[in-house]
Amino acid sequence: MNYILYAVPFFFVLIALELFLDRWRGVHTYRFSDAVNSLSAGVLSTTVGLLTKAVGLLTYTLVWQYLGVFELSASSLWVWLFAFVFYDFCYYWNHRLGHERNVLWAAHSVHHQSEDYNLSTALRQTSTGFIFGWIFYVPMAVLGVPPLVFLSVAALNLLYQFWVHTRHIPKLGWFEWFFITPSNHRVHHAQNVVYMDRNYGGVFILWDRLFGTFQEELDEEPVVFGVTTPLASWNPLWANAQFYLALWRDAMRCGRSRGGTSCASGLCAPAGDPLMLPRNTRSKSRISVSSSNSTCRSTWRKNSMPGRNSACMCWAALCCWAWAIP
Numbered sequence: 001m002n003y004i005l006y007a008v009p010f011f012f013v014l015i016a017l018e019l020f021l022d023r024w025r026g027v028h029t030y031r032f033s034d035a036v037n038s039l040s041a042g043v044l045s046t047t048v049g050l051l052t053k054a055v056g057l058l059t060y061t062l063v064w065q066y067l068g069v070f071e072l073s074a075s076s077l078w079v080w081l082f083a084f085v086f087y088d089f090c091y092y093w094n095h096r097l098g099h100e101r102n103v104l105w106a107a108h109s110v111h112h113q114s115e116d117y118n119l120s121t122a123l124r125q126t127s128t129g130f131i132f133g134w135i136f137y138v139p140m141a142v143l144g145v146p147p148l149v150f151l152s153v154a155a156l157n158l159l160y161q162f163w164v165h166t167r168h169i170p171k172l173g174w175f176e177w178f179f180i181t182p183s184n185h186r187v188h189h190a191q192n193v194v195y196m197d198r199n200y201g202g203v204f205i206l207w208d209r210l211f212g213t214f215q216e217e218l219d220e221e222p223v224v225f226g227v228t229t230p231l232a233s234w235n236p237l238w239a240n241a242q243f244y245l246a247l248w249r250d251a252m253r254c255g256r257s258r259g260g261t262s263c264a265s266g267l268c269a270p271a272g273d274p275l276m277l278p279r280n281t282r283s284k285s286r287i288s289v290s291s292s293n294s295t296c297r298s299t300w301r302k303n304s305m306p307g308r309n310s311a312c313m314c315w316a317a318l319c320c321w322a323w324a325i326p
């Protein structure tokens with residue numbers, strides 16, 4: 001059972017509410033093309049996920065069955081609470097390395113490509129996260145968290161993250177100390193130097209405070225959303241593929257320059273080839289956001305896609321979603 005699919009109607013109701021708030025307050029947090037692109041990426045991710053999540057789940061179940069150290073019961077409340085918190089701990093490291101290692105960033109970057117920040121951005125998910133993502137949750141299987149509990153807390157974690165993708169909610173007082181909120185997640189989606197690669201938690205911000213990756217949203221530094229090298233496309237397939245292709249080209253160039261030695265690893269960093277550096281190093285070397293944010297050379301503020309493309313994407317998204325509903 002996929003809990004996320006059942007939440008989709010509520011997502012759309014909340015997006016409609018956010019659009020109403022936009023109009024009421026006279027602000028513009030949506031561009032139609034960008035929102036369609038984010039929704040298309042989300043539908044693609046959900047559709048692909050129906051086929052690929054079995055890989056991670058099967059591995060998890062096998063590890064739980066044969067390598068599990070404890071026998072935790074799905075009928076114990078404390079097991080659910082423990083799993084919910086421990087899942088977020090594993091998510092923190094999955095997410096953090098997703099920003100710090102090129103090969104993982106290739107998957108996760110899809111979620112960050114939008115230069116807007118609204119509830120449709122929350123649905124902008126990768127279609128390739130299944131390749132390495134499952135590795136980070138193996139400790140839960142080893143500790144004996146049953147697959148049903150694992151799947152449920154994973155869905156709850158993802159559902160929680162939906163509401164924080166909005167610019168309409170300000171800082172939330174004491175809540176900011178413990179939980180991921182719209183304010184500290186806006187920081188996470190920023191490309192400003194001061195904000196980059198911060199606030200990785202899914203539900204709890206405590207991990208960031210503990211491991212030194214927390215950054216508060218500052219009044220004097222308005223957030224500039226997006227990635228430092230813009231996607232510059234509305235195509236959801238390209239959104240998922242472009243960084244892998246860039247890595248592949250770099251690896252080939254690197255291999256040739258080293259007399260045929262394979263350089264497929266993103267850690268291999270020949271001088272003058274910034275794509276092979278871990279993202280934070282690369283981004284900071286390329287960053288062009290001024291401290292006042294008056295200019296941002298790396299954004300791609302195209303406001304529209306051709307009408308025919310837009311209609312095709314809407315139609316494809318609706319078809320995929322209809323197909324994905326069990």
Ligand SMILES: [Zn+2]
Nearest residue numbers: 095099108112
């Ligand atoms: Zn991220």
Ligand SMILES: [Zn+2]
Nearest residue numbers: 111122165185
């Ligand atoms: Zn996000």
